[in-house]
Amino acid sequence: MIKQLFTLLLGSFLSVAVCAQTQLSKETQSYVTHPRGLYVLQNATIVDGTGVAAQTDQDIIINGEIIEAIGENLKVPEGATILDMTGKSIMPGxxxxxxxxxxxxxxxxxxxxxxxxxxxxxxxxxxxxxxxxxxxxxxxxxxxxxxxxxxxxxxxxxxxxxxxxxxxxxxxxxxxxxxxxxxxxxxxxxxxxxxxxxxxxxxxxxxxxxxxxxxxxxxxxxxxxxxxxxxxxxxxxxxxxxxxxxxxxxxxxxxxxxxxxxxxxxxxxxxxxxxxxxxxxxxxxxxxxxxxxxxxxxxxxxxxxxxxxxxxxxxxxxxxxxxxxxxxxxxxxxxxxxxxxxxxxxxxxxxxxxxxxxxxxxxxxxxxxxxxxxxxxxxxxxxxxxxxxxxxxxxxxxxxxxxxxxxxxxxxLEQADSIGSIAPTKIADLLILNGDISKDIKAIRNIETTFRNGIGYSSEKLFRAADGKVGVR
Missing domain, CATH: 3.20.20.140 (Metal-dependent hydrolases)
Known part of the structure; x- marks a missing residue:
């Protein structure tokens, strides 16, 4: 009984700890365009970080902070938000x-x-x-x-x-x-x-x-x-x-x-x-x-x-x-x-x-x-x-x-099992780019969204917030 009670309390503590870790301040929230959730990124060109050639017309399912699946014409999970990536490309953070x-x-x-x-x-x-x-x-x-x-x-x-x-x-x-x-x-x-x-x-x-x-x-x-x-x-x-x-x-x-x-x-x-x-x-x-x-x-x-x-x-x-x-x-x-x-x-x-x-x-x-x-x-x-x-x-x-x-x-960094490439079970650290980076490297200057741990941040808002600040703070 004591062991069961300890396990229950430990589980509750860990649950609170996880919630605390993912609670964003108002300052941080002001840059977020896609809160952590269930997303399907459809019709993307993906350069996955492994050095292989780009793949076209790919879907990515992000569930929380994890990449759940990648492939063509994936079934959309119930309750998922669909993001159309037509004309866009995706690479790892x-x-x-x-x-x-x-x-x-x-x-x-x-x-x-x-x-x-x-x-x-x-x-x-x-x-x-x-x-x-x-x-x-x-x-x-x-x-x-x-x-x-x-x-x-x-x-x-x-x-x-x-x-x-x-x-x-x-x-x-x-x-x-x-x-x-x-x-x-x-x-x-x-x-x-x-x-x-x-x-x-x-x-x-x-x-x-x-x-x-x-x-x-x-x-x-x-x-x-x-x-x-x-x-x-x-x-x-x-x-x-x-x-x-x-x-x-x-x-x-x-x-x-x-x-x-x-x-x-x-x-x-x-x-x-x-x-x-x-x-x-x-x-x-x-x-x-x-x-x-x-x-x-x-x-x-x-x-x-x-x-x-x-x-x-x-x-x-x-x-x-x-x-x-x-x-x-x-x-x-x-x-x-x-x-x-x-x-x-x-x-x-x-x-x-x-x-x-x-x-x-x-x-x-x-x-x-x-x-x-x-x-x-x-x-x-x-x-x-x-x-x-x-x-x-x-x-x-x-x-x-x-x-x-x-x-x-x-x-x-010995973290290749969780970051560095786009693959199922890895953390959703992704860049959404306007344009096809597989054909023109200059598309890197057109970052629309930076996903870090499954949360999407507006690149434009982040850049704008720092205008005139470098050298001061």
């Missing part, structure tokens, strides 16, 4: 692995600084089709973790978040909001501290030592978490041998090709020159790629960060209106000053395209992110849409480009 919740700013003394964007960026990411994201380095980890929970609780709209630790680095970075570790022991304690706080992945940076990286990866792995890195002092090959899980920025942060490189020392000018001097078809790069694939190290493309200026959008993806006026003016001035003066940017951009595709084609796990930092030109949401377009420029097919931005990210 994007799973992006190098995102941030901050934006660059001017700081005292000429240092580089950033400001937390807890209001605008979650909306922009969701509007731009991102349903799951990793914050690959934070400046306010407590804010990122709180925001992750607020989104899950329905208090604010946004993607699901894999919250990364602050940047783990030694002295030399020069970002006002970051802390410099003083010892390997301190690095170990930092991993434990932020894991206890709620961080679920870890990021090492430019000036870290090999001893630090070894200790950080061992400590993080012992807690079941992965480590990624934007490196300089440590080569990609060394990092792979020390157990790192992921390398950021394609091969643009690789210091492997510096002649007589000083161990554990970041030499940015030599690193930059070594990549400019390296032939695009270098056997040395081929050997590095082969080593990373063998070691199962994922590589994150942030190719949009390196997009040149001449003849291209001021804000890639079209998000200039999202910036507050001072930021807009600053970004525009830099863009204008770089017109026809960015030939070296083009050289490295084009090399990076080739190297990243070579890694993918060699069997490496290429994942994606936008890294909205640098000079303020890269804006959450807008940059994510633009990234897909660049992948097609790189020579990927449209299904391949979509897979990199969806299923590959889910695979890295």
């Amino acid at each position: 994007m799973v992006m692995l190098h995102e941030h919740l901050f934006y660059p700013k001017a700081t005292p003394g000429g240092t580089f600084g950033v400001s937390q964007m807890s209001y605008s960026f979650p909306k922009l990411y969701l509007a731009g089709g991102v349903t799951t994201m990793r914050t690959a380095g934070s400046i306010m980890p407590q804010a990122d973790i709180n925001l992750k929970n607020f989104i899950l609780e329905g208090k604010v709209p946004g993607p699901k978040i894999d919250a990364t630790s602050p940047f783990l680095d030694r002295d030399g970075l020069g970002i006002l909001e970051t802390y410099s570790l003083k010892s390997t022991k301190q690095a170990i304690e930092a991993v434990k501290f932020y894991a206890d706080m709620g961080s679920t992945s870890f990021k090492v940076y430019n000036y870290i030592t090999r001893a630090d990286l070894k200790a950080i990866t061992e400590t993080a792995h012992s807690r079941g978490f992965k480590v990624t890195g934007h490196l300089c002092s440590i080569t990609h090959r060394e990092a792979a041998d020390l157990g790192i899980d992921n390398l950021e920025h394609g091969f643009m942060a690789s210091s492997d090709f510096i002649d007589n490189k000083t161990p554990d020392e970041c030499e940015p000018f030599k690193q930059h020159k070594s990549l400019l001097d390296l032939p695009v078809d270098s056997p040395k790069m081929e050997a590095l790629i082969e080593h990373l694939v063998k070691k199962n190290v994922a590589v994150t493309s942030t190719i949009n960060v390196f997009e040149p200026y001449t003849g291209r959008e001021v804000v890639p993806g079209g998000g200039l209106k999202a910036l507050y006026q001072d930021a807009r003016d600053k970004v525009y001035r830099r863009w204008a000053s770089k017109q026809n003066r960015d030939s070296l940017d083009y050289v490295l951009f084009n090399k990076s395209k080739v190297w990243e595709k070579a890694f993918h084609d060699a069997g490496g796990l290429l994942v994606a992110g936008t890294d909205p930092t640098y000079d303020g030109r890269i804006v959450a949401g807008y940059a994510n849409m633009r990234l897909l377009e660049i992948f097609v420029e790189m020579g990927f097919s449209i299904p391949e480009a979509i897979k990199i931005c969806t299923m590959n990210g889910a695979t890295y």
Whole structure:
């Protein structure tokens, strides 16, 4: 009897907990066009995230937060709402692995600084089709973790978040909001501290030592978490041998090709020159790629960060209106000053395209992110849409480009059984696009609805809510 009573009470408690998790605030509800329910999306073109060719005239049944069935001319369940997808296409919600919740700013003394964007960026990411994201380095980890929970609780709209630790680095970075570790022991304690706080992945940076990286990866792995890195002092090959899980920025942060490189020392000018001097078809790069694939190290493309200026959008993806006026003016001035003066940017951009595709084609796990930092030109949401377009420029097919931005990210996060592709029993994280993305990748800029966990949000309303806010909040 006592056992039965306990089971009944536990069931009631879980039922209340589930209801609490799905109760949306008025703020969140204001962006919802399709509350969680029973839907049949009819006559859609689907690019499912697995890399295969698009399927046409498909129906999708969404029941609650789960995809229940996919196929042609499915029987409409009693009580279902029918949504006509004629002329529209559907792809999975994007799973992006190098995102941030901050934006660059001017700081005292000429240092580089950033400001937390807890209001605008979650909306922009969701509007731009991102349903799951990793914050690959934070400046306010407590804010990122709180925001992750607020989104899950329905208090604010946004993607699901894999919250990364602050940047783990030694002295030399020069970002006002970051802390410099003083010892390997301190690095170990930092991993434990932020894991206890709620961080679920870890990021090492430019000036870290090999001893630090070894200790950080061992400590993080012992807690079941992965480590990624934007490196300089440590080569990609060394990092792979020390157990790192992921390398950021394609091969643009690789210091492997510096002649007589000083161990554990970041030499940015030599690193930059070594990549400019390296032939695009270098056997040395081929050997590095082969080593990373063998070691199962994922590589994150942030190719949009390196997009040149001449003849291209001021804000890639079209998000200039999202910036507050001072930021807009600053970004525009830099863009204008770089017109026809960015030939070296083009050289490295084009090399990076080739190297990243070579890694993918060699069997490496290429994942994606936008890294909205640098000079303020890269804006959450807008940059994510633009990234897909660049992948097609790189020579990927449209299904391949979509897979990199969806299923590959889910695979890295070990969540491919529930997100990353469109399939029965998976979570209903879907993008409804006006137009046929299987024929024109630019349809990614026409997101009508972002379904996240079975709830449909208006992309237009989310974008509009952030207009003029980026750089402020």
